[in-house]
Amino acid sequence: MEQLTYKDSGVDIDAGNESVRLIKNFVRSTYRPEVLGDIGGFGGLFALKNYDEPILVSGTDGVGTKLKIAFMLNKHDTIGQDAVAMCVNDILVQGAEPLFFLDYLAVGKLNPAQVAEIVRGVANACKASGCALIGGETAEMSGFYAEGEYDIAGFAVGVVEKKSLITPARVKVGDVLIGLPSSGLHSNGFSLVRKIVFERMGFKGDEKIDGLDKTIGEELLTPTRLYPATCLPIIKKFGDKIHGLIHVTGGGFYDNIPRALPENLGATINADAWSVPKIFKLLQTWGNVPRREMFRTFNCGIGMILIVDAEIADKLTDETFYRIGRVVEGSGIEILGGDLSD
Numbered sequence: 001m002e003q004l005t006y007k008d009s010g011v012d013i014d015a016g017n018e019s020v021r022l023i024k025n026f027v028r029s030t031y032r033p034e035v036l037g038d039i040g041g042f043g044g045l046f047a048l049k050n051y052d053e054p055i056l057v058s059g060t061d062g063v064g065t066k067l068k069i070a071f072m073l074n075k076h077d078t079i080g081q082d083a084v085a086m087c088v089n090d091i092l093v094q095g096a097e098p099l100f101f102l103d104y105l106a107v108g109k110l111n112p113a114q115v116a117e118i119v120r121g122v123a124n125a126c127k128a129s130g131c132a133l134i135g136g137e138t139a140e141m142s143g144f145y146a147e148g149e150y151d152i153a154g155f156a157v158g159v160v161e162k163k164s165l166i167t168p169a170r171v172k173v174g175d176v177l178i179g180l181p182s183s184g185l186h187s188n189g190f191s192l193v194r195k196i197v198f199e200r201m202g203f204k205g206d207e208k209i210d211g212l213d214k215t216i217g218e219e220l221l222t223p224t225r226l227y228p229a230t231c232l233p234i235i236k237k238f239g240d241k242i243h244g245l246i247h248v249t250g251g252g253f254y255d256n257i258p259r260a261l262p263e264n265l266g267a268t269i270n271a272d273a274w275s276v277p278k279i280f281k282l283l284q285t286w287g288n289v290p291r292r293e294m295f296r297t298f299n300c301g302i303g304m305i306l307i308v309d310a311e312i313a314d315k316l317t318d319e320t321f322y323r324i325g326r327v328v329e330g331s332g333i334e335i336l337g338g339d340l341s342d
Contacts, residue, residue: 010142015110019138022116026123030133034099044134046100046157053162057096061086062153065190069220071149073205076114078223079152080121082187085224086249087156088129089304092228093245093260095166095235096158098131103154105138108145118152121223129228131156166235168262170243176313177257177267177325179274180230182303184222188250189297193220196287211278219279227304234306234316244307248299254333255296260307261327269325271338277301284340295335 007013020040027039036045048054063082070079080103088098103122105115115138126133145151160166185193197203197216205217212219227247235242244260257267280300283289294300302324308316317323 084125
């Protein structure tokens with residue numbers, strides 16, 4: 001009888017070891033002083049110190065069907081940032097500084113060069129966010145994913161002093177909403193995006209579109225913006241004058257803004273306060289997407305919102321901060337203005 005090995009079933013342990021070798025330097029480059037041990041252990045070690053009443057804040061997320069476009073274009077250097085951003089931006093909302101990140105990468109057939117490309121993106125995003133990449137898992141699942149395809153998810157842990165934890169209890173009528181620009185679509189709504197761009201319009205991904213400085217595929221793969229480096233200094237500077245943060249992800253404005261408000265308060269948004277990027281206007285036109293659906297599915301150019309005391313609002317309004325709305329009595333979100341026509 002023929003002898004069988006693990007490699008015969010489609011799992012290559014040597015390729016796994018080569019992947020680890022290729023990513024070691026990327027991972028080590030993210031280490032903070034609190035990291036103990038090194039890559040290759042069964043668990044990542046992180047020494048938590050110098051806090052009075054530390055509250056750990058955790059978040060986990062993936063990239064979603066945006067991955068399909070990475071497969072289509074064979075471009076994998078941005079996906080890692082998406083995985084990190086979706087997690088660290090979420091925990092930032094409660095005022096947490098990201099401490100460390102772990103990733104999970106599952107592939108059909110292990111390609112060490114591809115893994116290294118993905119993990120390099122993860123590591124670079126961790127460094128930009130100030131957190132350490134202290135562990136992860138790469139699983140080769142032969143027969144489960146098509147060759148060249150994979151899924152990636154991440155898990156972030158951050159910390160905030162108990163007295164500085166940001167909760168909806170801080171928010172009051174008259175607070176101002178300050179919008180921070182997105183880098184593009186981020187990692188939400190891609191089932192609709194793909195239906196519009198590749199099914200209805202029939203694009204292949206390499207087309208140049210008037211008004212975009214990239215191909216349509218490259219535009220869709222623009223990585224999610226990382227907000228910790230921008231927002232953490234503001235939180236530190238203004239303290240309890242920062243009443244809330246909103247990560248505009250799946251559910252857009254209508255579903256995410258209420259998550260940061262007390263039950264008896266709502267918000268009015270002036271969508272003329274910023275210029276909606278071209279890609280959103282193209283999607284609305286190509287898909288004949290209702291206006292409300294656009295603001296409920298996509299970030300439409302605003303990826304993070306700060307809810308601040310009115311007395312500091314003017315200090316946060318410049319070319320990269322937009323005064324986009326106000327907290328009002330009642331419930332619900334009203335969005336005024338905002339030309340989405342192309």
